[in-house]
Amino acid sequence: MNDPQVDPHTVASNYLAVWNDPDQSSRLATLERQWASRVSYTDPLMSGETPSGVCSMIEAARGQFPGHSFVLRGTPDGHGKMIRFSWNLVSSSGNRVAGGTDVVKVDPDGKLADIVGFLD
Amino acid sequence: MNDPQVDPHTVASNYLAVWNDPDQSSRLATLERQWASRVSYTDPLMSGETPSGVCSMIEAARGQFPGHSFVLRGTPDGHGKMIRFSWNLVSSSGNRVAGGTDVVKVDPDGKLADIVGFLD
Numbered sequence: 001m002n003d004p005q006v007d008p009h010t011v012a013s014n015y016l017a018v019w020n021d022p023d024q025s026s027r028l029a030t031l032e033r034q035w036a037s038r039v040s041y042t043d044p045l046m047s048g049e050t051p052s053g054v055c056s057m058i059e060a061a062r063g064q065f066p067g068h069s070f071v072l073r074g075t076p077d078g079h080g081k082m083i084r085f086s087w088n089l090v091s092s093s094g095n096r097v098a099g100g101t102d103v104v105k106v107d108p109d110g111k112l113a114d115i116v117g118f119l120d
Numbered sequence: 121m122n123d124p125q126v127d128p129h130t131v132a133s134n135y136l137a138v139w140n141d142p143d144q145s146s147r148l149a150t151l152e153r154q155w156a157s158r159v160s161y162t163d164p165l166m167s168g169e170t171p172s173g174v175c176s177m178i179e180a181a182r183g184q185f186p187g188h189s190f191v192l193r194g195t196p197d198g199h200g201k202m203i204r205f206s207w208n209l210v211s212s213s214g215n216r217v218a219g220g221t222d223v224v225k226v227d228p229d230g231k232l233a234d235i236v237g238f239l240d
Contacts, residue, residue: 118202
């Protein structure tokens with residue numbers, strides 16, 4: 001059972017919206033509001049430890065896939081402070097070019113604190 | 121890329137062997153050797169914080185599925201200190217009764233320190 005403060009679908013949607021935000025200052029503001037000040041983000045290609053570090057990391061990733069967006073795949077689930085969801089990276093014409101599954105730990109303040117990503 | 125000390129297939133195989141060990145004292149000895157002394161294990165139904173706590177937790181889970189075993193599904197993957205793998209719980213006649221995906225963090229000594237399980 002998830003903590004009542006932690007809704008998997010909301011966390012997943014907010015998370016993907018950050019990756020899809022093309023504006024760095026807006027993205028950073030969201031990261032500073034929704035993510036912990038000290039975070040651990042790791043996936044097979046990248047890592048980040050602060051909201052600003054993650055913001056730059058996302059900028060670099062987005063730069064490799066112009067016009068693409070991250071789309072939720074399936075139904076997010078979780079328990080306690082843990083949430084799992086899957087996503088596709090799709091081109092502007094809707095072609096899937098990549099996909100993955102992320103596992104997120106939310107801290108006691110409801111902020112994203114620990115994110116581990118895998119490619120599917 | 122995984123840390124060279126962390127082989128996803130070995131970690132997954134060792135992990136499932138612990139769940140399949142019917143002998144509590146043998147299981148505890150393996151847990152004390154392969155898992156950290158302070159662990160965090162959580163899934164949607166159970167949690168454990170020490171090797172002996174996890175040992176008892178597994179005993180209770182096994183008691184609900186006599187004659188069943190945990191079988192690796194797919195290919196374990198991971199990066200850095202993180203490993204992901206999926207499993208099926210199958211009856212003695214080979215029927216799948218449940219399945220899940222676990223994400224494991226290995227500590228600097230190569231011991232399992234943080235395990236989050238999800239049901240698929």
